Amino acid sequence: MTPKRIFILDGHPGEASLSRTFAETYGAAATASGHEVRIAHLSDLDFDIDFGGGGYSHSKPLEPTLTKLLEDLEWSQHVVMTAPMWWGGLPAKLKGLIDRILLPGRAFDTRNPNAIGLPAPMLSGRTARVVLTSDTPGWFMRLAYGNALIRQLKGQIFGFVGVKPTRVTWFSGASHPKGNQIDKWLGSIHRLGTEAA
Numbered sequence: 001m002t003p004k005r006i007f008i009l010d011g012h013p014g015e016a017s018l019s020r021t022f023a024e025t026y027g028a029a030a031t032a033s034g035h036e037v038r039i040a041h042l043s044d045l046d047f048d049i050d051f052g053g054g055g056y057s058h059s060k061p062l063e064p065t066l067t068k069l070l071e072d073l074e075w076s077q078h079v080v081m082t083a084p085m086w087w088g089g090l091p092a093k094l095k096g097l098i099d100r101i102l103l104p105g106r107a108f109d110t111r112n113p114n115a116i117g118l119p120a121p122m123l124s125g126r127t128a129r130v131v132l133t134s135d136t137p138g139w140f141m142r143l144a145y146g147n148a149l150i151r152q153l154k155g156q157i158f159g160f161v162g163v164k165p166t167r168v169t170w171f172s173g174a175s176h177p178k179g180n181q182i183d184k185w186l187g188s189i190h191r192l193g194t195e196a197a
Contacts, residue, residue: 049096
């Protein structure tokens with residue numbers, strides 16, 4: 001297997017979480033398999049989550065932590081994001097991070113639209129794995145909500161800037177896992193990290 005450059009974002013705003021454990025487990029397995037890994041924890045990042053009203057021409061300057069994170073994203077060949085689903089979406093701080101770093105001129109190009117008029121993606125050539133935890137069962141998310149969060153992540157966030165395919169791993173019942181469920185989840189994450197998948 002050809003070694004990959006992997007950037008991992010633990011997207012949980014708390015210092016201790018399943019998302020952090022998954023991110024570190026994936027990173028350790030990938031490193032042991034010869035991949036180059038950089039990891040960031042959302043709880044360690046100090047930045048203003050509000051994009052503000054400056055628009056594209058007067059965007060808010062990036063804080064040093066966001067500059068480093070964007071550089072790691074551009075460096076990577078494979079992106080891994082672990083996060084909980086809260087209220088059907090991403091945690092506010094994680095959504096704010098996405099608003100702040102996926103900017104025109106770095107993530108997409110508004111000056112050179114594609115054939116249907118959408119901005120050209122600037123992060124093509126990368127793949128992604130998203131690991132989501134929730135209490136809502138996966139079957140209910142599909143039937144009741146049409147997997148809205150997954151469609152947003154694949155199409156409106158990662159896909160929009162050219163990161164594809166984006167594969168999603170979903171673990172439900174995260175607040176009250178039964179028996180050895182966490183160990184099984186960690187085994188799955190370890191295999192993904194070993195394969196850089």
